[in-house]
Every structure is written in C-alpha cells, then in structure tokens.
C-alpha cells in the first residue's frame with residue numbers, strides 16, 4: 001500500500017505535463033454530459049459564468065434515459081445557451097444505433113436504454129428508468145421545468161431537428177478528438193460508457209472525469225422519523241446509502257445517476273481515467289437551507305440567477321412535504337463548483353468547497369451469487385457467448401435488478417437486498433482508487449448566515465455581470481404582451497359539443513387543425529384530453545396549447561389524463577410503474593423524440609400564455625397553495641366534469657379518440673352517468689381482421705404481436721372497458737386508415753393563392769414526414785399519421801354526404817389478457833348484443849379534398865400565424 005502515494009505523484013506529473021490546464025492562456029476544455037434535471041442547469045449556468053479564459057465549456061451531451069425526455073431536454077439546453085449568448089457550444093442528443101446480439105456496438109447508440117437493455121432501435125424495457133416518476137415531481141415537471149422553461153427562457157434558432165441533430169456520440173468524438181478535455185457527468189453514464197467502450201484510442205485525451213453520483217459512505221438524512229415522533233412513524237430511506245425515494249425498498253444502496261445504468265458507470269469508473277466523485281456523502285451536507293434560499297431571493301441580478309431561483313422556489317412551493325430545506329440538496333451544482341475549483345488549483349490538489357479523500361470503490365452491476373442464469377441478465381443469455389467478453393463468473397454475471405419491484409430484491413420487513421448501481425468500497429483487483437468529496441466545507445466567514453463556502457460563491461458567480469444572460473422571453477421583445485384569444489360565438493348556433501382525446505402523435509395535430517376548421521355551427525370543439533401513454537410524453541401538452549393559441553381558441557379546455565395505461569402504475573406508488581405496453585413506442589427518431597418536438601416544427605407555432613405548470617392549490621390536494629394556484633394544469637377528469645356541468649339540459653357530448661382509450665376508460669370507470677351523457681364515440685383505431693390474417697396490425701415494435709392496432713395495444717384494458725360498455729361507437733379501423741396513407745396526394749391539394757397559416761403549417765409537417773419517410777428507415781411508419789385525420793373527417797361528415805362512407809355493424813371484443821402477443825387484438829364476438837358501427841368504405845379521393853379545402857378556407861383561420869409573426873408583433877413600434 002505504500003506504493004500509492006508514489007504512484008499518485010507520478011500520475012500528477014504525467015497529467016501536469018499533458019493537461020489542458022491554464023497555461024499560456026489556454027483554458028480547460030470542458031464537456032458536460034447531463035440529464036437536464038433542474039439541478040443540472042443550476043450547474044450549467046454556473047459553468048457558463050466562469051472566466052472563459054480558464055474554464056471553457058465546449059460541448060454538452062444530453063443523457064436520454066433518466067429524468068427528462070430527449071426532445072424537451074435538448075430544446076431546454078438550446079434555449080439556455082441562447083440566453084447566455086453561447087450558440088457556439090455543441091449539443092449532442094440521441095442517436096439510433098444498436099448494440100448487436102454479439103456485442104458489437106454500432107456508431108451513434110443514443111443512450112435511451114441502459115447498455116444492458118440496448119438492442120436494435122430505441123424501444124425497450126424500463127428496468128431502471130421506471131424508478132423515475134413520469135408525471136408531476138418527475139419527468140413532466142423536469143421536461144417543462146415546472147412550466148418556468150417556456151415562460152422564461154428566450155427562443156433562438158437552434159433546436160432539435162430530425163436527422164440533422166448531432167448525436168451524443170458524434171459530439172463526444174468531435175470534442176474529445178480535438179485535444180485534452182475534462183468531462184463532467186451529471187446524469188446516468190450511458191453516453192460516456194458507450195463512448196469509452198467504442199473509442200479506447202481517444203481515452204488519452206480525457207484528463208479527468210468529474211462525476212456527481214453514487215453514495216459511498218453516505219447516510220440518507222431524509223425519510224427519518226423526527227426525535228419526538230410517535231411510535232407509528234415508520235422510517236423510510238433514513239440512513240440508506242442511496243437516494244431513490246421510489247425504489248429504496250428493493251435497492252437502498254443506489255443513487256439515481258448510477259442506478260440509471262450501472263454497467264455504464266462501471267465502464268467509466270474503471271476506465272483508468274482519473275476520477276473525482278462528488279457523491280451523496282458530500283451533497284447531503286449542502287442542502288438548500290432556508291438561509292441560503294432567503295439570501296438567493298435577495299440576490300437575483302441576472303437572468304440566470306432569476307431562472308435558477310424561480311425554479312428553486314417552485315420546487316419548494318410544490319414539495320410534497322414540509323422537509324424541502326432538509327431534503328433538496330445542491331447535487332450537480334455542487335459538483336460543478338468542486339470540479340472547477342479543483343481544476344483551477346491544478347487537479348488532485350486542494351479545492352475551496354469540499355473535503356476530499358481517496359477511496360477504493362467499484363460500481364455494483366449485478367448481485368451475488370455470480371455465475372447464475374435466471375434470465376435477469378441480458379449480458380449472459382443462456383447458451384450464448386457473454387457480451388463484451390465478460391467473465392462467466394465475474395462481477396457482472398449475477399442477478400441484475402429487473403425493475404424497482406423485482407421480487408429477488410424485495411424482502412419482507414427488511415432492507416431490500418439489491419445493490420445495482422451502488423458505489424461500494426472494496427479492496428482487491430476490482431477496485432479503483434478515486435478521489436471522493438466527503439463533505440462541503442464550512443464558510444470561512446463564520447459570522448455569515450450561510451454556513452457553507454459554496455453557498456456564497458455560487459450566488460456570487462451567478463450574479464456576476466460578466467458573461468451575463470442577454471434577455472429572458474419577456475424582455476427579448478420590446479413590446480412583449482400576453483394575450484388570450486377567445487372567439488365570439490354570440491348569435492351563432494353552435495354545433496354538437498365535441499371532446500377530442502389525443503395522444504399527441506403527429507396525425508393528432510393534423511386532426512386537431514381540421515376539427516378547428518369545421519364551422520362551429522357543425523362542430524363545437526369544447527375540450528381536449530391528452531394522454532401521455534402513447535406517442536408523446538406528457539410535456540408535449542404545451543404544443544396543444546400553442547396550436548389552440550394560433551387558431552384563436554384559448555377558450556378550449558385542455559385536460560391532462562393518466563400517464564400510464566390502466567393497471568400499469570404501481571398501486572402504492574402511482575407515480576411510477578411498468579412500461580409493458582408503452583415500450584412499443586421508440587424513444588428516438590420516429591418515436592417520442594419527434595412527437596415531443598412535432599418533428600422539429602413545434603417551435604414554429606406561436607407561444608401560448610397557457611402552458612403546463614406545476615402551480616397547484618390546496619383545493620386540489622396539494623400540500624400548499626403556490627403563488628398562482630389558479631394556473632394549475634387541470635386533469636382530464638376535472639375537465640370532463642366541468643364540461644358535463646356546463647351542458648344545457650338534455651344536450652350530450654360526442655367524443656373522438658385518436659390515441660389509446662385510457663381517458664375514456666377512466667371516465668367510464670369513475671363517472672356513473674358517463675354513458676348517459678355521451679352521445680357517441682368515434683374511435684380511431686382497432687384492426688378488424690376481415691382478411692383472415694392476411695393484413696397485419698401495426699404494433700411494429702412488438703414482433704410477436706401480429707394483429708393489434710397500436711391505440712388498442714397501448715392500453716388493452718382501457719380498450720376492453722370501452723368495448724364492453726354500452727356506448728354508441730363508430731370505429732374507424734386500421735385498414736380504413738391505411739387508404740389515406742398518401743402524403744403526396746394531400747400535399748398536392750394543399751395549394752392556393754392565399755394559403756392560410758394553418759394550411760402552411762400542415763403542409764410543412766406533411767412534407768417533412770414525407771421526406772423523412774423516404775430518407776430513413778426509422779421513419780418508414782410515419783404514413784400511419786396521415787391516416788389519423790380520418791376520424792375527424794368522418795365525425796364532421798354529417799349524414800355521410802361528402803365521403804360516401806358506408807358502415808356495417810360488427811360485434812367485436814378486444815383481447816386484454818396480459819399476453820403481449822395477443823393484447824389489443826380485436827376479434828368477432830357473436831355472443832355480444834351490442835354492435836359497433838364500423839367504417840367499411842369511403843371515397844378516399846374526396847377525403848383529401850375535404851381535408852385540404854377545410855384547411856384552405858379563410859373562415860376560422862389562425863389569429864396569429866407563427867412564432868415569427870409573434871416576434872414581429874412584439875418587436876414592432
């Protein structure tokens with residue numbers, strides 16, 4: 001052991017000789033790999049404020065399998081960089097490459113899945129990802145930064161755009177091959193793990209990796225019973241090493257970043273590159289205290305300080321209990337300080353903010369006993385050669401946690417036994433000596449109310465006049481104004497009341513445009529319900545608001561539905577659950593990444609003052625009122641109830657569903673009067689298999705399932721609830737939709753001298769889908785989205801006068817037995833009394849005409865055509 005200090009000495013000398021530290025005016029080149037959680041941009045903004053001749057952030061890669069979804073995360077990064085005047089910084093996200101069964105890692109693996117689950121494409125299970133809540137307090141709040149992102153951050157020209165977006169691996173290779181670089185990791189390690197496995201020759205250019213993550217000797221201070229608590233108080237994760245509040249019963253050891261991809265973290269830690277770890281050990285000693293919060297409140301002299309403080313305040317105001325000031329820590333933002341201070345002191349040496357210690361650790365990637373094969377460990381598929389030349393009985397060969405409720409890990413009335421992702425102290429050949437931050441240093445000024453050195457420094461840096469943010473969204477334009485556009489229906493006889501239920505797939509937006517163009521005397525669209533269990537993530541609800549704003553329909557209520565399919569969230573922790581069905585949708589290209597950004601076009605829509613927000617009120621069960629509780633995002637059921645209340649006596653509601661039937665099923669299950677109030681339901685979806693198995697369904701990423709249509713597959717139990725109800729249903733099945741899969745024909749029709757803004761936008765979207773479809777196999781399925789206009793057209797085609805549509809009555813049932821190969825399949829049921837009206841034929845040429853004519857008509861046209869128009873309006877004198 002005496003060898004160590006000498007070895008370190010030699011290492012320091014070698015690194016000093018080759019490092020990029022400030023010598024002769026050369027700054028440190030830094031790459032940040034981030035999951036764009038709230039605390040990540042606290043760190044990012046801090047880094048952007050440091051003296052650029054010392055610390056120069058060159059590139060950001062986005063981690064895509066953790067707290068955010070790729071499209072929302074990348075666009076938030078672009079906006080922050082635009083605010084800070086740093087459009088020169090490269091941003092990498094995603095990639096659709098595969099890891100083949102023989103272990104070959106293709107280029108551009110996007111990190112949507114942990115290495116162990118990565119196969120071909122970007123669909124896959126959620127064994128680790130499910131630890132992160134999907135809705136409020138989780139990805140929905142982080143994707144939107146609780147609503148603050150779009151109310152505050154300015155919008156520049158950079159954005160995610162399909163097939164043009166540089167991937168994470170491209171940016172890593174470009175940045176690291178240019179010369180010595182220091183890497184910061186503040187999310188799961190997938191991007192860097194894959195990079196190191198595929199580019200061993202570039203390792204030499206990485207001087208040092210600084211990591212926020214892990215918990216070595218940490219002892220969780222949250223979830224403990226207060227000293228004077230009654231005997232009924234059950235300690236939760238109190239004293240655990242880890243911090244996974246959703247999963248501590250199965251795994252009390254892991255910290256979220258390492259749990260996100262333990263095998264990737266192992267690759268990084270064991271890479272031989274010098275590592276500094278800022279784990280929970282240290283971050284637990286630097287909470288956002290009341291004193292720090294107060295000092296921050298009075299210290300907001302820059303936009304970046306305001307953005308961080310607003311975010312902190314919203315996090316505090318919406319915290320689930322009253323322990324915010326002892327449970328919310330400086331994680332990534334503390335690491336950024338410890339790292340840069342260490343660098344400026346010449347690596348390995350002192351730093352101003354944390355006490356450091358060397359420890360020998362490893363990252364646990366599987367649980368003992370090793371060498372078993374219980375089907376949990378995809379690196380060791382039975383009968384095959386282990387991937388990546390892993391040793392048959394080595395540390396990676398044990399049971400791998402299959403989910404946060406893995407029965408192997410849960411033990412009755414005892415701590416869970418799985419350690420996946422644990423940064424355990426070990427001795428022997430599989431240990432690595434790393435530098436570990438153990439606690440935050442106290443403030444040298446002992447008279448200050450801020451008792452950590454870093455508190456003072458962080459506020460100071462964020463408020464510096466140097467490298468200041470240029471504007472926020474409201475100050476970007478001299479005449480910025482928030483207006484809600486609501487139509488005047490006075491004197492009009494409104495048509496049937498319609499609710500549109502959508503999963504925010506591209507075609508749903510086409511259908512929505514169409515519904516808004518049908519004269520209100522025929523269709524009065526009154527509310528929209530969205531689900532996050534289909535093609536888009538919940539935060540995409542903002543695109544719905546923007547489209548409505550464009551069309552002058554800020555009067556339409558928008559309700560946020562369940563984010564899980566029926567029975568897929570866990571009973572005792574409904575924020576998390578399984579992705580059994582939703583895993584059929586790709587995360588990357590052609591999937592959620594594109595839906596969430598409307599194929600890169602969402603940002604061309606004008607920005608609505610209405611948006612998702614975490615604002616909340618006691619009235620709706622929140623722990624406390626936030627500043628603007630009236631802005632709270634209504635839930636689907638609440639919208640439904642208020643709509644029912646507003647109905648005139650005897651009038652009824654017609655529903656069009658364009659996604660999984662989750663919302664409709666929840667209405668039926670919870671509202672006893674629902675079927676009496678619903679006039680009729682038009683369901684876009686279901687594959688009625690007339691051709692005796694010749695025509696397949698479209699659950700394309702579930703090869704075992706041949707005949708289901710996706711809207712049914714994504715929530716089979718919801719579909720069953722609706723199919724077994726007494727509702728009047730008109731079904732627009734898949735084989736009918738397929739008749740309108742022809743982009744060029746619709747695009748050709750969308751042509752006129754005076755194009756309406758909605759026709760222009762629709763045409764651009766269709767042209768983009770068409771181009772992508774021809775260019776890349778991952779977009780081959782996107783013509784299914786043109787079929788999604790059919791439900792809206794049928795609904796509006798009263799008396800079948802234009803389409804020559806014909807219907808038959810079929811007695812149908814849907815399979816919801818829980819078998820992936822069968823779920824969502826629609827079959828005939830001769831025992832059923834009630835039949836569905838099923839679309840059997842229509843004139844598809846008229847369909848294109850009807851769609852394009854409506855979009856082109858000048859009536860009920862957009863009131864504000866685009867974001868560009870809004871910018872001109874807000875800039876003019």
Ligand SMILES: [Ca+2]
Nearest residue numbers: 037040186187
């Ligand atoms: Ca993070």
Ligand SMILES: [Ca+2]
Nearest residue numbers: 505508658659
């Ligand atoms: Ca849809």
